[in-house]
Each structure stands twice: as structure tokens, then as C-alpha cells.
Amino acid sequence: MKNTKPKFNQIIDAAVEVIAMNGYHSSQVSKIAKKAGVADGTIYLYFKNKEDILVSLFQEKMGQFIERIEQEIAEKNNAEEKLLELIQLHFRQLGANLPLAIVTQLELRQSNPDLRKKINDVLKRYLTVIDSIIEEGIEEKLFQENLNKKLVRQMIFGTIDETVTNWVMKDHKYSLVGQAEEVHELLVNGISKR
Amino acid sequence: MKNTKPKFNQIIDAAVEVIAMNGYHSSQVSKIAKKAGVADGTIYLYFKNKEDILVSLFQEKMGQFIERIEQEIAEKNNAEEKLLELIQLHFRQLGANLPLAIVTQLELRQSNPDLRKKINDVLKRYLTVIDSIIEEGIEEKLFQENLNKKLVRQMIFGTIDETVTNWVMKDHKYSLVGQAEEVHELLVNGISKR
Amino acid sequence: MKNTKPKFNQIIDAAVEVIAMNGYHSSQVSKIAKKAGVADGTIYLYFKNKEDILVSLFQEKMGQFIERIEQEIAEKNNAEEKLLELIQLHFRQLGANLPLAIVTQLELRQSNPDLRKKINDVLKRYLTVIDSIIEEGIEEKLFQENLNKKLVRQMIFGTIDETVTNWVMKDHKYSLVGQAEEVHELLVNGISKR
Amino acid sequence: MKNTKPKFNQIIDAAVEVIAMNGYHSSQVSKIAKKAGVADGTIYLYFKNKEDILVSLFQEKMGQFIERIEQEIAEKNNAEEKLLELIQLHFRQLGANLPLAIVTQLELRQSNPDLRKKINDVLKRYLTVIDSIIEEGIEEKLFQENLNKKLVRQMIFGTIDETVTNWVMKDHKYSLVGQAEEVHELLVNGISKR
DNA sequence: AATGAATGAGACTTCATTCAT
DNA sequence: GATGAATGAAGTCTCATTCAT
Numbered sequence: 001m002k003n004t005k006p007k008f009n010q011i012i013d014a015a016v017e018v019i020a021m022n023g024y025h026s027s028q029v030s031k032i033a034k035k036a037g038v039a040d041g042t043i044y045l046y047f048k049n050k051e052d053i054l055v056s057l058f059q060e061k062m063g064q065f066i067e068r069i070e071q072e073i074a075e076k077n078n079a080e081e082k083l084l085e086l087i088q089l090h091f092r093q094l095g096a097n098l099p100l101a102i103v104t105q106l107e108l109r110q111s112n113p114d115l116r117k118k119i120n121d122v123l124k125r126y127l128t129v130i131d132s133i134i135e136e137g138i139e140e141k142l143f144q145e146n147l148n149k150k151l152v153r154q155m156i157f158g159t160i161d162e163t164v165t166n167w168v169m170k171d172h173k174y175s176l177v178g179q180a181e182e183v184h185e186l187l188v189n190g191i192s193k194r
Numbered sequence: 195m196k197n198t199k200p201k202f203n204q205i206i207d208a209a210v211e212v213i214a215m216n217g218y219h220s221s222q223v224s225k226i227a228k229k230a231g232v233a234d235g236t237i238y239l240y241f242k243n244k245e246d247i248l249v250s251l252f253q254e255k256m257g258q259f260i261e262r263i264e265q266e267i268a269e270k271n272n273a274e275e276k277l278l279e280l281i282q283l284h285f286r287q288l289g290a291n292l293p294l295a296i297v298t299q300l301e302l303r304q305s306n307p308d309l310r311k312k313i314n315d316v317l318k319r320y321l322t323v324i325d326s327i328i329e330e331g332i333e334e335k336l337f338q339e340n341l342n343k344k345l346v347r348q349m350i351f352g353t354i355d356e357t358v359t360n361w362v363m364k365d366h367k368y369s370l371v372g373q374a375e376e377v378h379e380l381l382v383n384g385i386s387k388r
Numbered sequence: 389m390k391n392t393k394p395k396f397n398q399i400i401d402a403a404v405e406v407i408a409m410n411g412y413h414s415s416q417v418s419k420i421a422k423k424a425g426v427a428d429g430t431i432y433l434y435f436k437n438k439e440d441i442l443v444s445l446f447q448e449k450m451g452q453f454i455e456r457i458e459q460e461i462a463e464k465n466n467a468e469e470k471l472l473e474l475i476q477l478h479f480r481q482l483g484a485n486l487p488l489a490i491v492t493q494l495e496l497r498q499s500n501p502d503l504r505k506k507i508n509d510v511l512k513r514y515l516t517v518i519d520s521i522i523e524e525g526i527e528e529k530l531f532q533e534n535l536n537k538k539l540v541r542q543m544i545f546g547t548i549d550e551t552v553t554n555w556v557m558k559d560h561k562y563s564l565v566g567q568a569e570e571v572h573e574l575l576v577n578g579i580s581k582r
Numbered sequence: 583m584k585n586t587k588p589k590f591n592q593i594i595d596a597a598v599e600v601i602a603m604n605g606y607h608s609s610q611v612s613k614i615a616k617k618a619g620v621a622d623g624t625i626y627l628y629f630k631n632k633e634d635i636l637v638s639l640f641q642e643k644m645g646q647f648i649e650r651i652e653q654e655i656a657e658k659n660n661a662e663e664k665l666l667e668l669i670q671l672h673f674r675q676l677g678a679n680l681p682l683a684i685v686t687q688l689e690l691r692q693s694n695p696d697l698r699k700k701i702n703d704v705l706k707r708y709l710t711v712i713d714s715i716i717e718e719g720i721e722e723k724l725f726q727e728n729l730n731k732k733l734v735r736q737m738i739f740g741t742i743d744e745t746v747t748n749w750v751m752k753d754h755k756y757s758l759v760g761q762a763e764e765v766h767e768l769l770v771n772g773i774s775k776r
Numbered sequence: 777a778a779t780g781a782a783t784g785a786g787a788c789t790t791c792a793t794t795c796a797t
Numbered sequence: 798g799a800t801g802a803a804t805g806a807a808g809t810c811t812c813a814t815t816c817a818t
Contacts, residue, residue: 007798023306023307025306028790028791028792029791029792029793030791030792030801033801038799038800039799039800039801040792040793040800040801040802041793041794041795041799041800041801042798042799042800042801043793044792044793044794045798045799049792049793050791050792050793080386106310109303109304110303110304110305110306111304112217112218112219112304113217113300116300120363134385137385137386141387142386142387143385143386143387144385144386144387147380147385148373148376148380150360151357151373151376151377151380152380152385154353154356154357154360155349155352155353155356155357155377155380155381155385157356158349158352158353158354158355158356158357159348159349159352159353160352161352161356162348162349162351162352162355162356163345163348163349163352166344166348169314179342179345182342182345183345183349186341186342186345186346186349186384187349187384187385188384188385188386189383189384189386190380190381190382190383190384191328191331191337191338191341191346191349191381191382192274192331192336192337192338192382192383193335193336193337193338201781201782222807222808222809223808223809223810224808224809232782232783233782233783233784234783234784234785234809234810235782235783235784235785235810235811235812236781236782236783236784237810238809238810238811239781239782243809243810244808244809244810395802395803411694411695412694413694416786416787416788417787417788417789418787418788426803426804427803427804427805428788428789428804428805428806429789429790429791429803429804429805429806430802430803430804430805431789432788432789432790433802433803437788437789438787438788438789468774494695494698497691497692498691498692498693498694500605500607500692501605504688508751522773525773525774529775530774530775531773531774531775532773532774532775535768535773536761536764536768538748539745539761539764539765539768540768540773542741542744542745542748543737543740543741543744543745543765543768543769543773545744546737546740546741546742546743546744546745547736547737547740547741548740549740549744550736550737550739550740550743550744551733551736551737551740554732554736557702567730567733570730570733571733571737574729574730574733574734574737574772575737575772575773576772576773576774577771577772577774578768578769578770578771578772579716579719579725579726579729579734579737579769579770580662580719580724580725580726580770580771581723581724581725581726589777610811610812610813611812611813611814612780612812612813615780620778620779621778621779621780622779622780622781622813622814623778623779623780623814623815623816624777624778624779624780625814626813626814626815627777627778631813631814632812632813632814
């Protein structure tokens with residue numbers, strides 16, 4: 001299965017490396033082709049245009065990312081545990097793959113609106129996972145029943161996202177996954193004293 | 195006073211409009227000049243280069259933005275009220291200025307590392323405001339004493355930022371400031387039932 | 389062999405023609421590309437930038453120029469004959485190629501310091517040839533033994549160069565090579581009566 | 583007399599300094615105006631355009647230069663002495679004014695054909711001085727009678743010019759005027775042994 | 777006479793994409 | 798399928814010159 005479309009994956013992996021190392025604006029198609037060990041023209045046999053490389057990259061990498069989260073979460077017993085697992089997996093997967101983290105947190109955000117829209121389509125699946133945890137938590141009476149679900153989702157995603165971005169931008173020398181429990185605790189219980 | 199450096203502000207305001215309407219990558223200097231009603235070359239009497247327009251734009255607009263928040267917050271009595279005020283002002287100011295919101299939430303993030311660094315320098319002042327609210331809250335025994343302040347700041351900023359971004363991207367037809375109290379409640383008390 | 393790097397030579401030849409006809413300051417890259425029958429961008433597959441076209445032009449043309457002089461001179465028997473041959477070849481080669489003469493005598497001197505430095509590096513080889521003739525002449529007791537070699541070189545080169553420049557600027561209707569013997573005679577014996 | 587058109591001379595002197603220090607291509611009108619202590623627009627009250635500054639500069643400075651040579655030469659008794667005096671004065675005047683030497687030997691040669699043509703008009707007066715020395719030398723039977731006068735002039739001017747250019751470009755640490763006698767000797771008697 | 781803010785034409789270079797081999 | 802040489806559109810910035818004050 002992995003050997004299906006070997007060039008396709010070769011090119012996507014090259015793109016991640018090149019963008020992480022050089023930044024989005026210095027990642028010309030020719031540079032990606034060189035890193036992938038193919039000719040410039042070959043790229044266009046597998047991708048419609050440059051933007052399509054990036055969209056595919058995101059679909060491919062985030063697809064696996066989300067899939068794994070969906071699987072692992074299914075095994076947890078309640079919404080709180082699922083939320084913790086989601087945070088931990090999010091942090092673990094990006095924390096173990098700095099180039100990918102750089103690309104998703106920083107470089108891909110410099111893209112044009114069209115691309116960003118397509119990236120958001122991929123993200124929707126992830127946001128749906130968060131939504132279902134929230135709903136489950138409410139059903140389980142773990143979470144407040146009158147929560148504004150959309151806002152909660154934004155808080156969860158915004159906090160996770162900002163935490164990863166900070167880790168990538170600042171130092172990424174401390175353990176990202178080591179912060180999962182604290183982040184979870186904050187999201188669940190807030191900052192105020194009871 | 196407003197008549198000081200009229201061209202300077204003219205150009206910055208034109209830049210916000212042009213970028214909000216056309217997107218960062220379609221905002222040529224000539225387009226900004228035309229909207230500002232000046233010649234292309236005039237831009238370079240007031241700005242070192244194109245990037246300098248954007249940095250100045252951010253400094254100018256976010257400077258005012260943050261200044262106002264600092265002032266209004268000073269009048270509040272405790273950390274909780276200050277946090278609510280910060281969220282409300284953040285939402286109110288961007289909610290009342292869609293072009294500026296588009297530029298700060300979407301378009302300016304497509305910029306190169308140099309520009310992003312300078313933007314972050316401006317943001318630092320805002321993050322410092324958040325930090326001081328957190329510290330005050332702990333001193334006032336309103337917030338938990340063993341909070342990881344950096345994580346808390348990331349949660350607060352990440353949540354606010356994600357909320358604004360969603361408002362800008364999705365519909366921006368509902369009231370942004372109308373969500374301030376709920377967001378505040380979530381940040382303070384979390385999502386769990388007591 | 390001539391078909392090696394055909395585009396490279398195509399572009400250099402086009403550059404000579406365009407510069408000779410329009411002058412250095414009116415010789416846009418696009419004009420050179422058009423004359424060479426290639427797209428503007430193609431220029432940059434063969435040259436680093438515009439200046440590199442000019443440096444390469446000088447290296448290529450003067451390289452051949454000097455090489456030919458070195459070869460022909462080697463066959464002459466003494467310093468005086470060698471000097472005459474050098475003058476004749478210098479005049480013959482430039483006299484037979486007015487565009488090249490215009491470019492080397494007039495247009496290329498309007499370039500910036502960087503370019504001039506590189507041009508001087510190429511010229512050094514030519515000056516070395518003159519130096520060795522002077523030394524040989526002294527050894528052969530044809531020339532005075534206590535000559536200030538550097539000054540002599542300056543006289544020889546200055547005279548030749550000024551003669552070509554005059555020919556190019558004024559009329560270039562008389563034969564340049566026809567003046568070689570007289571120039572040689574002047575350099576060797578001076579202007580005074582014995 | 584010196585106080586006539588003080589701005590005119592102020593600007594010309596500023597131009598020499600600015601061009602000598604920054605090079606021709608970095609010598610914008612605004613830079614010259616600043617050095618001269620006048621506004622940009624003021625330049626255009628005294629000069630038709632930028633080129634006119636340079637032409638005037640050359641006329642003014644070379645005018646004085648040639649005038650002095652004409653005067654001093656008149657006092658010499660024969661062509662040989664006059665030639666020596668001309669070389670000495672040429673070297674002395676430029677050797678004592680490095681900025682002027684830089685401008686005339688290097689920077690002004692980067693100008694466009696129009697300017698160069700006007701510069702040559704100024705030079706003609708100098709070349710006429712050389713011509714009359716040659717003619718006098720022939721009449722006095724000091725120089726050979728069948729000399730090609732134009733070639734001789736080119737040799738004399740080319741040699742002097744090349745010597746000054748070398749002095750300016752290389753080191754200009756040795757005395758330029760110290761080479762006058764040797765240069766004179768070479769021009770008069772050539773390089774060959776009798 | 778003097779100012780200097782404003783003008784705007786003009787050119788080099790990059791790079792995504794194509795297509796003949 | 799694979800190549801990579803060639804394409805050409807497009808945008809930032811400079812600077813000589815003007816003209817209202």
C-alpha cells in the first residue's frame with residue numbers, strides 16, 4: 001500500500017522538509033522537486049499545481065493525524081478522558097515531528113485565501129471530533145449542559161493551537177506533551193478558585 | 195493633532211482597506227497608493243519599503259488598540275472584571291472594524307518571518323497585559339495560586355484569537371462582543387460541572 | 389564545438405550588438421533577450437544578473453583577443469617585432485569589429501566599480517603580455533636597460549587605447565591597423581630627432 | 583569675483599566631493615544639494631539638469647586647469663621644455679587634488695554619450711595645446727619633421743592619462759609629479775637603445 | 777530667490793508552469 | 798511516465814525634475 005504512488009508521497013515528504021527548512025516563501029517548486037529527486041515537470045504529473053501540493057500535504061498528514069486521534073479516543077470511557085487523550089495525541093504527534101509542526105503552525109498560514117479555505121475543510125473533521133466530545137460530555141453530565149458548543153470548541157482548539165504555536169516559535173526545547181495535563185485541567189476547570 | 199502626518203495615516207488606512215478587500219498577495223504598492231490618492235513614489239517618502247507599511251499599520255492600529263485596553267482595564271477593580279473588560283474591548287474594537295479584523299486575523303499572517311517577528315514584538319505588549327491580569331488574579335486569590343501562567347496566557351489569547359478568527363472567516367454576522375461574557379465565563383470556570 | 393552553449397554565445401553576441409547600437413544605459417535586458425531571440429527569463433539561466441552578461445562578454449571576447457595575441461607573438465623573434473605584432477593585432481581585431489570596439493572603448497567604461505574591477509582582472513592578462521615584451525626587449529639589449537617598466541607599460545597601453553578610442557569616437561573611416569607601424573615607431577623611438 | 587554666483591561654485595564643489603566619495607552612480611542630485619547646503623530645487627536655478635552640473639564641473643575645473651598650463655607653458659623656451667612643463671603641471675594639479683582626479687579619471691567616464699561628447703569639447707582646448715607644442719617642436723627641429731601629429735597627440739595624451747588613471751586606481755601613495763620627467767623622457771626618446 | 781514634498785516612468789529579476797523530446 | 802530548458806507576466810523601488818508656497 002505504501003508503494004502505491006511512491007512519487008506522490010516522495011514529493012509530499014520533500015515539501016514538508018523543504019518548507020520547514022526554508023520557509024514557505026523560499027520553497028519553490030524546483031526546490032521541492034530536487035529534494036524529492038524528481039524533475040520539476042514530474043511534479044505536475046502528480047499535482048495540479050503548487051497549491052495542490054500543499055493541500056495534499058495537509059490532507060495526507062492531517063488525515064493520518066486525525067485518524068489516529070479518532071481511533072485512540074474511541075477506546076476512552078468518557079468525555080474528560082477523551083479530551084485529555086485528544087490533547088495528548090495532538091501534542092505527541094506534533095511534538096515528535098517538528099518539521100510538520102513548523103509547516104502546519106507557521107508556514108501554511110502564509111498561504112492565500114483559497115488554500116486556507118481548503119485547509120479549513122480538512123480541519124473540519126478534527127473540529128467535528130472535538131464537537132462530539134463536547135456533546136458526549138454534556139450527555140454524561142460531566143460538562144455543563146448549557147454550554148455554547150461552538151465557543152467551547154473554539155476555546156479548546158484555540159488553546160491547543162496557541163500552545164503548539166508557542167512551542168514551535170519560542171524554543172521547542174521543553175516537552176510539548178508534558179503540558180497536556182495542565183492544559184486539560186485548565187480547559188476543564190478554568191482558572192478561578194472554587 | 196490628527197492632521198499630523200496626514201499622508202502617513204492616509205496610506206496606512208488605504209493599506210487596511212486594500213488588503214482587506216483584495217488580500218495580502220493582491221495588494222500591490224501601486225494599488226495602495228491609488229487608494230490613498232498619492233503617487234507610488236510618495237509611499238517611499240513615508241515608509242522604508244512595502245513591509246514597513248504593514249509593520250507600521252500593525253504598530254499604529256494595534257498600538258491604539260492595546261492602549262485603549264490598558265486604559266479601560268485600569269479602572270476595573272479586580273482581575274476577573276479586568277479580564278472581562280479585556281475580552282469585551284478586544285471583541286468590540288475588532289467587531290466594529292471588519293477590515294482591520296480581516297487584516298490582523300487573516301492577511302497579516304501570510305507574511306514572511308521578518309514581518310512576523312516585528313508583529314510579535316507589538317503583540318508582546320498585549321500579552322504582558324494579560325500576564326499582569328493573571329498575576330493580579332492570583333494575588334487577589336480569585337485565581338488558583340499554582341497556575342502555569344504561560345499556559346493560562348496561551349489559553350486566554352488562543353481562545354480570544356480563535357473566536358475572532360472564526361467570526362471573521364465564517365459569517366461575521368452575529369455580534370462578536372455579544373460572546374464576550376460567555377468566553378469569559380468559560381475561561382474562568384472551565385467547561386466541567388462543579 | 390561552436391555549438392556548445394549556443395544560447396550563452398547567442399546572448400553575448402546580442403549584448404554586443406545591442407550595447408554598441410543603443411549605448412549601455414539604453415540596453416535593457418529585455419532588449420538583449422529580444423535580439424538574442426530568447427525570452428527575458430532565459431537570460432537568467434545563463435547569467436547570474438545583467439552585470440554578469442557584461443563581465444562574461446568581456447571575458448569571452450577579450451579572452452579570445454588576448455589569446456590570439458599571445459599565440460601570434462610567440463612566433464616573433466624579438467621584442468620589437470613582438471611589440472609591432474601586438475599593436476597590429478590589437479588594431480586589426482578591434483578595427484574589424486566596430487561593435488566590439490564601441491563596447492570595450494566606450495560603453496563598458498560607464499559601468500559601476502564592481503564591474504570595472506572584474507574587467508581589470510581580465511585586462512591584467514593583457515598587461516602581463518606587454519610586461520613580458522618589455523622585459524624581453526631589455527634582455528635582448530633592444531630596449532634601454534634602466535626603463536621604468538610600469539611607466540613603459542602605461543605608455544604602450546595608454547597610447548594604443550587612446551588611438552583606438554579616437555578611431556571609434558571620431559570617424560572610424562580610416563584604417564586602424566594602418567596606423568600600427570607609426571604607433572610602433574613612436575613608442576620605440578620617441579618623437580625627438582636624433 | 584569669487585563671490586559672483588557663490589551658489590554655483592558651492593554646488594560644483596559639492597558635486598566633486600560627493601562623486602569622488604560615493605561614485606558617479608550613487609551621486610544623486612539630492613545628495614549634492616545636501617552637501618552644498620541648498621535645497622534640491624535650488625540646483626535647478628543654477629543648472630539646467632543633472633548633466634549640466636557635470637558639464638559645468640568639468641568646464642570650470644578643467645578650464646582653470648588648462649588655463650594655468652597655457653600660462654606656464656608660454657614662459658618656456660622650446661617645445662621640449664614646454665612638453666615637460668605640461669606633464670609636470672598635469673600631474674601636479676591632479677596629484678594635489680585627489681577628489682578631482684577621481685572624478686575626471688574614473689567617475690565621469692561612466693556617463694552617457696551626450697555628456698561624454700560635451701566633456702570632449704572641453705578637452706579639445708587641452709589637445710590644442712598639445713598640438714601646438716608638437717608643431718613648435720617640429721619647427722624648432724627638435725622633433726622629427728614627418729611626425730603624424732594626430733598620433734603623437736594621442737600618444738602624449740594617452741600616456742599621461744593612463745599614468746594618472748593608474749595612480750588614482752592603484753594606490754596614489756607615490757608622487758605623481760615625481761614621474762613627470764621619466765614620462766617626458768619616454769615620450770621624447772622612446773624605449774629603444776640608440 | 778529658495779524650498780522640498782510630491783511625482784511617476786521605467787527596469788531587473790523570479791518562478792510557476794509548459795511541452796518537445 | 799519522466800525530463801528540464803524555456804517561457805513571460807508581474808511588482809517593487811529609485812530618483813531626476815517640478816511647482817506651489
